[in-house]
Structures are given as C-alpha cells and as structure tokens.
Amino acid sequence: MKSKLILLVEDNPDDVKLTLKAFERSRLANEVEVASDGVEAIDFLFGTGKHASRDLSIMPELVLLDLKMPRMDGLEVLRRIRSDERTKMLPVVVLTSSLEDKDRVESYRLGTNSYVRKPVDFHQFVDAVLQLGLYWMVLNETA
Amino acid sequence: MSASSKRLTGSVLPEVDAGDFAEEKARLEETKRAVFNILEDSAREKERLEETHRALLNILEDSAEEKAMAEATQRAMLNLLEDFDVERSKAEAANRELRASFESLRLANEATEAANREIEAFSYSVSHDLRTPLRGVAGFSQLLLADYSEKLDDEGQDYLRRIAAAAERMGGLIDDLLKLARLSRAAMERGRVNLTAIVEKILERLRLAHSDRTVETIVAPGVTVFGDERLLTIVLENLLENAWKFTQNREAATIEFGAKPGSEEIACFVRDNGAGFDMTYAGKLFQPFQRLHKLDEFPGTGIGLATVKRIIERHGGRVWIEGAMDHGTTAHFAIPRSTEEEK
Ligand SMILES: Nc1ncnc2c1ncn2[C@@H]1O[C@H](COP(=O)(O)OP(=O)(O)OP(=O)(O)O)[C@@H](O)[C@H]1O
C-alpha cells in the first residue's frame, strides 16, 4: 500500500507524539502532516498563510481533528472543510478528549465521518488509530 | 211687530207679551238642562278624576314601596360593592405577593441556569483538560515499558506499570464523575416504566457476559413505576451489577428483584446472598467513591450507589441499603406514586 498523507490537527505536543507513535505501531506507514491549531490546518488545506507556496495537488486522504484548540477550534475547521468544494468530500475524523454529547452531536451535524474519543490507555489508543486507519485508508480505497 | 210701535208706546220696560215670555222660559229651561247636563257631566268627570287620583295615589304608594325596595337593593348592592372592594384589595395584595414570588422564582431559575452553565463549562473542562495530561502520563509510561523495558530492572518496570495503572484509574474516576454530573442535569422524560422487563434484560446481559457463573434469579412480574426509563435503567443496572459482583464467591448465588406497591409509593428492592457488608457504614455507601470492599477482591469505582441515589432523588423517592457481613445485601428504592400517572 502506498503511503498516504494524513493531516493531524492537534495542539497538544504529547498527543501529537502519542498519535504519531500509534500510527507507527499500527504499521500503517503513513506520512503525517501536523497542524498545531485550526488556523494552520486551514492554511495547509487551502494553501494560505504559512502554506501559501504549497502544492495543492497533494491533498490529505484523512484529517484527524482535535476539537479544543487555540485560535480556531476543530468545529470551525470542520465547518470550513465542508463548505469548500475542494475539501467537501475529505474524510474527517474528530479525535478528542471530550466526552460531551454536544460535541459529538455538533461534530456529526457539521459532517464529520467519525467521532473518536481518545482513550487514556495507550494500547487502546493504538487500537483506535489502527481501526480508524484501516477503515479510512484501506477500505475507502476500494470505494 | 215693529220697532216703531214700541217707540210709539213710549214705555221704558221692554214690551213683553205672553207669547215672548213662554219662548224665553223654554230657552231658559233648555239652558238649565244644558247646565245640569254639564254639571252632571262634570260630576262624573269629578268622580272619574277622583278615581284617577286614587289610582294615582295607589300608583304612588306602590312606587314608594318600589322605591323602598329599590333603595334596599341599592344598599345591598353598595354593600356588595364594598365587600367586593375589600375582596379586590385582598386579591391585589395576593397578586402582588404572587408577582413577588414569581420574580424571586425567576431570579432563582436564572441563578440555577447560570450555575448549570458553570457546571457544564466545568465538566467540559474536566473532561477535556484533565484527561489530556493524564493521557500523557499513561501513554508515555506505556511507551517506556514497551520500548525501553530492557533498560529497566524489574523494580523500575514495576514502578512504570503502577504509574500507568494509576493514570488509567484516574481516567476512569474522571469519566464516572462526569457521568454523575451529567445525570444531574439531564432532562427527565417521565412515562410508565416496566421495571420487570428492564431487570430481565439486564440479567440476560450479565449472564451472557459471565457465562462461567450460575446465578439463580427471581424477578417479580409486572412491576411498573412512573418515571424516566433511561435513568431508572441506570439504577437497576447499578444495583444488579453490584448484586452480581458481590455474589461472585457464592456457590449458589441468588439475586432477587421484588416490589411492594404501597398507597404512597412503590418500594422496590434488589436482594442478593453475597458478601454483604458491615451495617455501621451503610450511610456512607451512597456517597461517591465510598467503598467497603477491597479493590483487588471486588473491583469498582464506588460511584454506582451515588448514581442510584441521585436518580431516585430526582424522582422524589428515597434509597436505603441493608446488609450483614457475609450474609447478603438488600438495596431498596422507593418511588412515589405520581398524580401525573393518572393522566
Ligand atoms: N450488593 C452488595 N453487596 C455487598 N456490598 C455492596 C453491595 N452493593 C454495594 N456494596 C458496597 O457499597 C460500595 C459502593 O457501591 P457502588 O456500587 O457505589 O460502588 P462499586 O460497585 O464499588 O463501584 P462501581 O459501581 O462504581 O463500579 C461497594 O464498594 C460495596 O462495598
């Protein structure tokens, strides 16, 4: 399977590290671009700001989106992804610490493809990432 | 007869002849009759007038009575109005009081809403912000164990395992606390709830999850209450899971669900013949994180009964628990019969 690009939008460096480790473990050798908040994510997706010179023909296959972030939060990023023709169909998985129903409901309302709560346990986290990766990167390929 | 002849006799008196006088007399008679007639008529007229007068007097008399009556009525009405006035000022006072209490109710509601919003914001922050560093602690100690265990001796590895386990447990505690907080703010949707059906379903699930155990179950048929189905399911889950857990060392474990419908409330219980507990601490068990058994023997957070209490109290009911060391436990909850259910 050829390596595919994943955009990880996460402000907490520990969570970034753990997510990258989880991807490593899951042996879905993917290339991961990290955006440390919503503004960076939007810049990356639409080639603006610090990503103004980026080649927009390379788009991620999957966006992993944290909700609570400084500057622009995950829900706003999701809203912008869904309202732009270029990214409307992009698979987005909300990956968050929140157990709040309203976050889940709002994420689905705004069109997320899945909603995953980050488990405290690292092994469970690896499992979750593995399943997500398998689902969105492998199963979607045949679709 | 001619005037010249009268003049001719020279008399001062009018010359009246017999024929003339008779004529005059007849005319007088006629006049007299006419006058009589007139007088007669006038007498009749007078009588009629008197009659009218009497009638008028009668009418006036009646009208005086009428007037007295009218006056009495008026007085009564005035009295009524006066009473009415008193009533009205009473009503106004009551209204003012009502308005004042509405106002304070509105203020209290506002305060409650503000408090709820605060709790919501707080639990959101707990849910998100407390779990994040915890995931770091748990995650990196697990990564250390996985990738660097050869660089650590047994004791070092043991410490790491403890760190990971403690972080894990704290994650569980945070989640349970959040769930409890959420229960307190969730809106209630009341309806007729079939507790028997719910109990059967939970026991079925427990049996499937623990196929290694044989537990005799006795379930009272047709127990229904008026309440929130989702919340009451959580109550029964907690009580039955406790009964299931604390009978795990019994050869012949028995779990019973029963109810005693009273006139005011329906009292239900979940009874088991398991480990039981020391009644001295019975009151404490409904507080969060209070446990009487060792974690390695009977695992748990200690949030179950606190949850049960919170839910039953939201139904206006009460909870209590009885047990004896090694002689089983009976957990009770009573839910008031609602007037709403008659609707
Ligand atoms: N059926 C029972 N038999 C014996 N002890 C009980 C029983 N039910 C409750 N207890 C005692 O009350 C304590 C509190 O019960 P509770 O259900 O709140 O917590 P838990 O079962 O320990 O944990 P959790 O329900 O959060 O997983 C228990 O730890 C136990 O000591």
Ligand SMILES: [Mg+2]
């Ligand atoms: Mg329990």
